[in-house]
Amino acid sequence: MQYKLDFKEVMERYRTLEKGEMKNRILARVHGFNENWIYPLIYCPDMEKMFFAWDNNLRFFQALEDDSIPVARPTYGSNMYGGFFGARVKFSSGYGGWSEAILDEWSKLDRLKFDEENYWIQKIKKSCDYFAKGCKDKFGLALIETIDALNFAVTLRGATRAYLDLYLYPDELCKLMDFALDFNIRLIEMQREIINTHTDWVFTLDGHWFSDRPVWLSVDAYASCSSDTYQKFGLNWTQKLIDHFGGGWMHLHTRGLHLLPEVVKLKNLVGIQIADDPNQPGAFDSLDRIRRITGDLPLNISCGFEEFMTGLENHTLPGGVIYDVMDHTTPKHNEDQNAMRIRLPISRVNKLMDKVREYCT
Numbered sequence: 206m207q208y209k210l211d212f213k214e215v216m217e218r219y220r221t222l223e224k225g226e227m228k229n230r231i232l233a234r235v236h237g238f239n240e241n242w243i244y245p246l247i248y249c250p251d252m253e254k255m256f257f258a259w260d261n262n263l264r265f266f267q268a269l270e271d272d273s274i275p276v277a278r279p280t281y282g283s284n285m286y287g288g289f290f291g292a293r294v295k296f297s298s299g300y301g302g303w304s305e306a307i308l309d310e311w312s313k314l315d316r317l318k319f320d321e322e323n324y325w326i327q328k329i330k331k332s333c334d335y336f337a338k339g340c341k342d343k344f345g346l347a348l349i350e351t352i353d354a355l356n357f358a359v360t361l362r363g364a365t366r367a368y369l370d371l372y373l374y375p376d377e378l379c380k381l382m383d384f385a386l387d388f389n390i391r392l393i394e395m396q397r398e399i400i401n402t403h404t405d406w407v408f409t410l411d412g413h414w415f416s417d418r419p420v421w422l423s424v425d426a427y428a429s430c431s432s433d434t435y436q437k438f439g440l441n442w443t444q445k446l447i448d449h450f451g452g453g454w455m456h457l458h459t460r461g462l463h464l465l466p467e468v469v470k471l472k473n474l475v476g477i478q479i480a481d482d483p484n485q486p487g488a489f490d491s492l493d494r495i496r497r498i499t500g501d502l503p504l505n506i507s508c509g510f511e512e513f514m515t516g517l518e519n520h521t522l523p524g525g526v527i528y529d530v531m532d533h534t535t536p537k538h539n540e541d542q543n544a545m546r547i548r549l550p551i552s553r554v555n556k557l558m559d560k561v562r563e564y565c566t
Contacts, residue, residue, distance in 0.1 A: 208344045209266050209267070209273075215274060219272075222503050223503070230524050230565055233528045243258040246281075249281050249282065256277070263275035263276075272527065272561075274408060278346065278349065279329070281301050285302030286352045290361070306362055329349060329395075337399060337403035340404060341403075341404070345414075348400075353422075353446060354426075355382070356424075357388075379438070386445055410456070413478075415475050415476070417452040420446055420449075420453050424439065424464055425461070428460040439467075440471070447474065448472075455468055457479060458482050459479060459480070459481050460485065469499055474502065478505040489507065489509075503525055509531055522564070
């Protein structure tokens with residue numbers, strides 16, 4: 206891979222993680238600040254300019270020897286799904302598209318369909334083709350966000366309606382989530398078919414690699430619900446997506462850690478990425494408790510540079526984890542956590558990785 210000179214070595218480390226052979230060892234992706242960084246979503250919906258931004262950003266990875274993989278994604282934002290069904294999509298600088306809650310009446314449910322001629326479905330197809338042709342041997346690609354189950358309902362119904370639906374219209378809600386399951390399968394397969402004609406380098410939304418190419422999953426909307434609600438109105442739909450694609454990579458937030466006991470019941474789950482939320486302890490501070498629930502399942506969490514270094518020196522970092530090492534001086538506004546912005550000298554990061562690869566708990 207042109208923009209990742211040690212790509213083969215990093216891929217081998219992911220293979221070792223996938224095989225369960227890194228229980229006492231770790232991976233690390235070092236984040237900092239790159240003053241030449243261009244936030245791709247500020248150019249939505251101009252796919253040519255978005256690609257230019259990704260290409261500009263990812264070429265910075267060439268000399269970096271951490272466990273990051275340069276990955277672009279032709280997304281227009283996770284909140285624009287209503288556009289696939291005729292809703293008006295607005296764009297705000299840096300955050301991608303936002304669509305209106307188009308399903309304001311249940312009588313409209315039967316009108317929803319996967320329309321090949323829909324403007325935004327056509328836009329995604331063209332973007333996948335454009336990105337796949339452009340990335341060539343330089344960097345990898347990820348698919349757009351999977352928005353299914355209650356996440357899908359929140360997007361099409363609006364958050365207030367969707368949460369009330371759990372109590373007032375559970376049957377209609379389940380029917381909507383059945384539709385969302387089929388829609389997402391078609392949307393994912395459409396993207397994969399286009400991208401696979403140009404490159405084999407398809408990664409998770411978070412920039413990870415697993416051989417069975419798991420589907421990316423999220424339980425964001427369930428973070429405001431009890432684990433019983435996810436068990437009744439989420440788990441079955443998540444499992445069906447995993448079953449269709451053969452594996453799943455789960456994304457959740459620390460606000461939703463109470464869902465972990467249900468999430469780990471999913472069969473063929475290959476790993477979990479836990480994102481920190483403001484004004485509460487981060488996943489790093491709760492890692493021992495998280496590990497007791499998840500067992501040996503691969504994890505991806507964030508931590509500060511100093512606390513990572515302390516854990517590295519003291520051999521107190523739990524194994525089987527991909528650590529996103531963050532520079533606390535990194536600006537938070539419009540931050541894409543999947544992209545590496547190195548503030549430290551690359552030579553220091555590479556020297557740090559010698560210790561990471563030698564690390565064993």
